[in-house]
Amino acid sequence: MNHVPVNDSRFPGLRRRGFLAAAGGAAGLGALALAGCAGSGTAADPAKADGKPKRGGRLRAAFAGGGASETLDPHLANLFADAARAKALFDKLADYGPDLSAQPRLASAWEPNAGLDRWKVTLRKAAFHDGKPVTAQDVLYSYRRIADPAKAFRAKASLEPIDLKASRALDERTIEFVLKRPTAEFPNVLAAFGAYIVPAGAQDFDKKPVGSGPFRFVSFAPGKSAVFKRNDAYWDGAPYLDELEFVVANEESARANALLGGQVEYAHELNPATARAHENKGQIQIVRLRNSAMQGFVMKTDRPPFDDKRVREAFFLIADRKELVDGALSGAGEIGNDLFGKGYEYYAGSLPQREQDLDRARKLLKEAGAEKLKVTLDTSPVASGFTEAAAIFRDQAAKAGVRIEIKTGSKDSYWKDILDSGTLASYRSGAMPIESHISQRLLTGSTTNATHWRHKNFDALYQQAQSTKDKKDRAAVYERMQRRLHAEGGFLIWGFADWILGTARSVRGVEQKAPANSLDWARFDKVWLA
Structure with a gap:
């Protein structure tokens, strides 16, 4: 299986062994921590665990890896393992909070001009592992490296709004970013997946990488392991752990067995069956990271039969969302409402939850002249739950008189x-800001516009939002856009999947209150061993 970021701007799906959905706009990759519940003795609540955090020990974390091609270059991070290692060694200017809003990291402040096309960013006092300060020149070097047209760095599309030739350092800790157009959500760019800050001139990251992150480099064997040690001078406080070791275990069963056998203390990406078998049983702790992956189908809105919005609405009404979540996700998730980003900043949560209504669906299909509709549904085992959801939806559609033929495609392409x-396909995405989802997937010029939703008046609303400085007024524009998508868009979003982690009972401090791809996922600097 090839490995693609959960939010790669080209491939917006969340790969089973891949990393964060989201590169591109403010990608997906959307870095990561998440809401959930743990087994007895929750890992995230020290008040209910073993008192105050304590220092010491080595934590071994098992992730699926990428073999001999693995790298510690943070600008090439594509897998979950890559992203977790990058987060341990490096920092970004900002990162995504639990609601996917941008939170300051190496940037201590940002301020736009009146036109929202120039932003002044102030750096906090922070140092690289070699003791040199993080400066404005390091930031500009890092962003210009990422934007190199000859390279395939994951955050390249995210940095597109910046005119990097015109942007400049005002002093050692202040950068003026000049933008190509007004961008009210510019902090999302600073938080983009893979937009890590490296020392000016840095090119070789696999022998002795130097970052400003919470851990320092010790050793790296691609496809096998990486060992880091505590950075006592870290600007956000020294980690509790003495050492952090990343262990590669590609199969879920291998990660689960290593955790159960005591060979590791943290196992990433467990399946629902493993979680059910061990949750609240006392041997290990199960952590469910809620709202981590959007699950659904895409309908091509520019070609029959889905160029008729009555057919799209009928398909919305055909879906029994609970049956899809229970069957395709083994119950490890919650139902969706045909909108991306449930619980995220700007989410239109006031819209009524759509329910299955087969009578209304049949009526709409009849009005559209599509009473005996036959449709091909493209799917693939490229992501967990895809083929199962396709079969369930096929049976649901049959009850409305729609015949769906399932076509299983290549995982690689x-x-x-x-x-x-095609016209109808299985779809999945990891967490990213709602603004990024819109800009990457729903504008006329979006490069990953799988629904072919292309409307100039919708594009104009996005530009209006990006030109609106007042956040309340901007939120009203985003809600207007989402109301239209809910009524006639091409995303049939039936659920949001949990991301499941396992830890030893001795592990404390694993954050559970944010979706995958946000700041607190893989925050090993905040974890300790009881």
Whole structure:
């Protein structure tokens, strides 16, 4: 299986062994921590665990890896393992909070001009592992490296709004970013997945990488392990752990067995069956990271039969969302409402939850002249739950008189194939800001516009939002856009999947109150061993 970021700007799906959905706009990759519940003795609540955090010990964390091609170059991070290692060694100017809003990290403040096309960013006092201060020149070097047209760095599309030739350092700790257009959500760019700050001139990251993150480099064997030690001078406080070791275990069963056998203390990406078998049983702790992956289908809105909005609405009404969550996700998730970003900043939560209504669906199909509709549904085992959801939805559609033929595509080319081909397809995405989802997937010029939703008046609303400085007024524009998508868009979003972690009972401090791809996922600097 090839590995693609959960939010790669080209492939917006969340790969089973991949990392964060989201590169591109403010990608997905959308870095990561998440809401959930743990087994007895929750890992995230020290008040209910073993008192105050304590220092010492080595934590071993098992992740799926990428083999001999793995790298510690933070600008090439694509897998979950890459992202977790990058987060341990490096910092970004900002990162995503639990609601996917941008939170300051190396940047202590940011301020736009009146036109929202120039932003002044102030750096906090922070140092690289070699003791040199993090400066404005390091930031500009890092961003210009990422934007190199000859390279395939994951955050390149995210930095597109910046005119990096015109941007400049005002002093050692202040940067003026000049933008190509007004961008009210510019902090999302600073938080973009893979937009890590490296020392000016840095190129080789696999022998002795130097970052400003909470851990320092000790050793790295691609496809096998990486060992880091505590950075006592870290600007956000020294980690509790003495050492952190990343262990590669590609199969879920291997990660689970290593955790159960005491070979590791943290196992990333467990399946629902493993969680059910061990949750609240006392041997290990299960952590469920809620709202981590959007699950749904995409309908091509520019070609029959889905160029008729009555057919799209009928398909919205055909879906029994609970049956899909229970069957395709083994119950490890919650139902969706045909909108991306449930619980995130700007989410239109006031819209009524859509329910299955087969009578209304049949009526709409009849009005559209599609009473005996036959549709091909493209799917693939590229992500967990895809083929199961396709079969469940096929049976649901049959009750409304719609015949769905399932076509199973290649795992290697699936995301590229469905961008332009077919009419109906399985779809998945990791966390990213709602603004990024819109800009990457729903504008006329969006490069990953799988639904082919192209409307100039919708584009104009996005530009209006990005030109609106007042946040309340901006939120009202985003709600207006989401109301239209809910009524007639091409995303049939039936659920949001949990991301499941396992830890030893001795592990404390694993954050559970944010979706995957946000700041607190893989925050090993805040974890300790009881």
